[in-house]
Amino acid sequence: MSVSSRLISGTTASWMQIGVTLITQLTLVPLYLSYWDVTTYGLWLAVLALSALLTSLDLGFQEYIGFEFLRFGKKRLPELSKYLCSGLLIGIVMGIIQLLVIAGILFFGNIGALLGEQSAGRQAQLIYDAGIVLLVQSVAWLICGSIGGILTRALATFGYFHRMAWWGVFSALLMNIAPAIAVIAGASLLQTGFIVAGIRIVADIPIYIDMLQLLRKEGITGTTPSLQLGWRILMKSILLSITGLFENLRQQGARLLLTPFTGTAGLAAFSTMRTGTNVAMQGLHTITNPLMPELMLFLHNRDQERSDKAFGTVWIVSISLLAPALVCAQVIVEPLYESWTRGRIPFNPWLFAALSASILVYAIAQPAIAIVRGNNLLNAQLLISGLTAAIALAGIFLLVPWLGITGAGLGLLLAEIAANIGFRIIAKRWLQHKGLMWPEKPFYRSAISVCIAIAAMALIILLPDYKWPLLVITMLMLTWNCWRYWQLLPLLSTERAKHMISSLPLFRLLFSR
Numbered sequence: 001m002s003v004s005s006r007l008i009s010g011t012t013a014s015w016m017q018i019g020v021t022l023i024t025q026l027t028l029v030p031l032y033l034s035y036w037d038v039t040t041y042g043l044w045l046a047v048l049a050l051s052a053l054l055t056s057l058d059l060g061f062q063e064y065i066g067f068e069f070l071r072f073g074k075k076r077l078p079e080l081s082k083y084l085c086s087g088l089l090i091g092i093v094m095g096i097i098q099l100l101v102i103a104g105i106l107f108f109g110n111i112g113a114l115l116g117e118q119s120a121g122r123q124a125q126l127i128y129d130a131g132i133v134l135l136v137q138s139v140a141w142l143i144c145g146s147i148g149g150i151l152t153r154a155l156a157t158f159g160y161f162h163r164m165a166w167w168g169v170f171s172a173l174l175m176n177i178a179p180a181i182a183v184i185a186g187a188s189l190l191q192t193g194f195i196v197a198g199i200r201i202v203a204d205i206p207i208y209i210d211m212l213q214l215l216r217k218e219g220i221t222g223t224t225p226s227l228q229l230g231w232r233i234l235m236k237s238i239l240l241s242i243t244g245l246f247e248n249l250r251q252q253g254a255r256l257l258l259t260p261f262t263g264t265a266g267l268a269a270f271s272t273m274r275t276g277t278n279v280a281m282q283g284l285h286t287i288t289n290p291l292m293p294e295l296m297l298f299l300h301n302r303d304q305e306r307s308d309k310a311f312g313t314v315w316i317v318s319i320s321l322l323a324p325a326l327v328c329a330q331v332i333v334e335p336l337y338e339s340w341t342r343g344r345i346p347f348n349p350w351l352f353a354a355l356s357a358s359i360l361v362y363a364i365a366q367p368a369i370a371i372v373r374g375n376n377l378l379n380a381q382l383l384i385s386g387l388t389a390a391i392a393l394a395g396i397f398l399l400v401p402w403l404g405i406t407g408a409g410l411g412l413l414l415a416e417i418a419a420n421i422g423f424r425i426i427a428k429r430w431l432q433h434k435g436l437m438w439p440e441k442p443f444y445r446s447a448i449s450v451c452i453a454i455a456a457m458a459l460i461i462l463l464p465d466y467k468w469p470l471l472v473i474t475m476l477m478l479t480w481n482c483w484r485y486w487q488l489l490p491l492l493s494t495e496r497a498k499h500m501i502s503s504l505p506l507f508r509l510l511f512s513r
Helices: 003-035 038-054 056-075 077-108 111-115 122-146 148-156 161-184 189-217 227-300 304-340 349-364 366-374 378-403 405-433 440-462 464-488 491-502 505-511
Strands: none
Touching: 003 038, 003 161, 003 227, 003 304, 038 056, 038 122, 038 189, 038 227, 056 077, 056 122, 056 148, 056 227, 077 122, 077 148, 077 227, 122 148, 122 189, 148 161, 148 189, 161 189, 227 304, 227 349, 227 378, 227 405, 304 349, 304 366, 304 440, 304 464, 349 366, 349 405, 349 440, 366 378, 366 405, 378 405, 440 464
């Protein structure tokens, strides 16, 4: 299979995974709110947020060793095998340590404080159950995430990203259907946690079998792991792990820190509002993640034209798809949201607009983020992530008491703007050092679309009686800016953009005939 075919296959699988996740999430929220009270639902979301936060060190380690695998390539299989086995050993040790820490807090500490809730009466038992669920989820992560994540990154070196993406569709389908069936059947928070963890472990059995067969096929053999080598890799990745921790503090920590101010009900409202924007972010990642190995190759070869092509692919998606979609959502989402949440969680238009704006700012920063992360510029990542996490958390402490959960959204938006500026400055310096250029004009054209979309969303909220004329005017302005951006792109970039858009499932469904 050619590189282009693998990329299209991987992107299609990723879009299908997002489709599965979107449909099930849209179904799960009303299900949860129909069978659970808002407090139980909020605790479930707190467990998921804390689980993501606790995996930060693991994910940083996996990201670093994944780039090492790409650096070795197919020509240095013995080194790759040694790194793989040593990395698996460290991954298992880290997973066990995480389990011990959670167990210690659960049985000897205050799990309620960790989840942002006070223990009293029935609430005490519910919080204890949430702690057990957190422990069980950590067991599933040890088996499926700590080990499977490293194996997946090793296979990406041999061009199996698309195959792993299709396994991701299978896993997403089971992982999203399982809690739905459990809740409908009357499962409690504790029972649902056990069911989801069990399904995840069982679903990964065929995936593990396939991954091990592919590794043997590519000549990757089991070698005696080196604790010394694994420790050295861990120490080299520690800055990346701390960076990931800061990133998760900005994203998941924001949710957890809301509970002291707003309770689990406020957390439920904030997290539910983020569902739509999270889907938009996942859609963006289906474009950027498959491009990462290709972009790194172009940059290391100092191929300006093909690097610009990769940059242009990301920005054309932001300009032509993401910005118009989020503006349209601002117009139509409120009645859909109220029906979706059974009227139990009120719609907050300013929060939705702030979260949508954050996604747009994040989207146009993707090429710069790819350069900084793909080249393991760890000090820069740590600095930017620490700064933006501080901005996001400060926004919560300063703005939430004043503006409620809208303040948390504004804090995240300010953090994304700071991250965009920081990553772009570092990326431009790195490119200049390598004799390459940052595509200034295309970037500013994409930034204009972001500004148009943000201004439009604010006006739609302030002038609800004129939302439809405002929508029409905004679409015309975005179309004009997209056309101006298209004129800046070289032929190679426009052909790639056409090819990428035509490969999207929705486009193929509408125009296949």
